[in-house]
Amino acid sequence: MVGIIMGSLSDRKIMQQAADALSELGIAFEMEIVSAHRTPERMLEYASTARSRGLQVIIAGAGGAAHLPGMVASLTSLPVIGVPVLSSNSIDGWDSVLSILQMPSGVPVATVALDGARNAGILAAQIIGATDPAVGKRLDLFKEGLKEKVAVMNEELRNHLGS
């Protein structure tokens, strides 16, 4: 249902967080290494067959000169979420962010924060949940969980201030 791709195995630790979020929300995904620079033919094949293979959203993570998300977005009309990765060849992360963020008009990539793969997974679920009531319900429960966590934090803060 969701395709997670990344430019290198070195992105895996970050991109796993997107997979974990999708697993928590009960959404199927596939994970693969595809690089615009190193495997351009593979990228073309992946993006141009994504819809016919049943994918609904693509999450693409890359670092440095991060052209993968934008190039994939140019090849498919599926929504693409870009994850800028702070990689070993990245100067300070801004290169990855700006490579993904500053897309030309007509070819959007929904860019999350630097290393923000978890949010990419949640956003992919929200895109699917817009039309899938079962996923929407799981997301509502997830949001309730966030509120409960803040309530617990406030409880801890009060205990700390009181002691």
Ligand SMILES: Nc1c(C(=O)O)ncn1[C@@H]1O[C@H](COP(=O)(O)O)[C@@H](O)[C@H]1O
């Ligand atoms: N930005 C891209 C693309 C691409 O955009 O096609 N392919 C690989 N990379 C990135 O290069 C970084 C270093 O990769 P290596 O660790 O393999 O040298 C990774 O963060 C990868 O996403």
